[in-house]
Amino acid sequence: MEAPVEKPHRALDPNEWVELHGDSLFQYAYSRLRNSDSAEEVVQETFVSALKHAGQFRGKGAEGAWLMGILKRKVVDHIRKSLRSGLQVDTSEGTDITEILYDEAGMWRPEYRRDDFRPLDSLEKEEFWRVLEKCLSGLPLRQANAFKLRTLEEQSTEEISKDLGITASTVWVLLHRARTRLANCMRSHW
Amino acid sequence: MLSCKEVSELVSESLDRRLTLRQKLNLWMHLAMCKLCTRFRKDIVYLDSQTRTLIHEAPGVMMDPKVELSSEAKTRIARKLTERN
Structure with missing residues (x-):
């Protein structure tokens, strides 16, 4: 069991979240990764990580920018991972x-x-x-x-x-x- | 005297590390005489700088507004989030 996350000002509704930010996050991820499956994976990781750290998020209007910041790091991680596995199979x-x-x-x-x-x-x-x-x-x-x-x-x-x-x-x-x-x-x- | 192939390696590496003084001199001596390598250098440097510029100045250029997360994917992600919440 994970420790309960501290809730931000308003309760997070995952459905609403995904509906609101899913497309723009996916667009960015897709522009960098050029692969729908990878892009979806990274967007999902972003939401999961955001939810886990929701307590750190304070600002109301900047939700999109906050998520985008997380996404950008996830994208770099993803490229690194695939570069690393590319090295293994050579x-x-x-x-x-x-x-x-x-x-x-x-x-x-x-x-x-x-x-x-x-x-x-x-x-x-x-x-x-x-x-x-x-x-x-x-x-x-x-x-x-x-x-x-x-x-x-x-x-x-x-x-x-x-x-x-x-x-x-x-x-x-x-x-x-x-x-x-x-x-x-x-x-x-x- | 560096070969054109060696010059292309140094041109690329100059974007990633500081060349030694000797390497710089050899590079410039070759470039001063070789039109083809000068053209190559110009393209490689532009490739690097223009890509970086576009990312900062016009990130929208890279994104296709028609690209959307499918509704199936949205459902999948939302379900995953609900499980964890």
Whole structure:
């Protein structure tokens, strides 16, 4: 049995709560995780955790922001977990992108020596995001998760490497491949 | 002299750690002469900064308003919460 939770000002009605905040929380979770099941799981964890700590919540109107704060941490945890399990099964890294772009001497291969590529900064905001998402979904899982943790969730390389029990240089390699693949994919996507 | 492949590694790492002075010099020497790597660097740096900017300035861009929690999922979650409450 758990200790009874301290109730906030008004009694919490779970149904009402889920009805009121479920969609916006789910939208955020889905935008980061791109998977309905994972997003639902994280939203549920958020509500459960919020309920458990309801005593800590005081402000009335800021309920949504409070829940969103919890959700954001849950999302990071989720990406970490999946990155960690990805390390255990050692899922395929896909073809090494650097072998596609560079020859044995480490020079650009002829097909990438063209100068008719549009630079990434010519993408409009909305388009940039659309293309980024599309290209992220095509990345090997470990690389995608490393990129998400580093760039979307703004974790430091140290945090990522400590958390996963891998060296910083492994993280750099994952990030290097992820970024190279993303840039390459995004350049060819309009 | 660094190869283009080595340059791409340093360019990416420069976003994650402080390069040594020697690495920086080698990097800049190569970039000064190599248009392709300069273009690569510009794209990689932009990829990083624009992603971060969008997250802070326009989080709405990333969210699809059509995405909703299904009513089945809402029921599932509410039931779970009621059990614990």
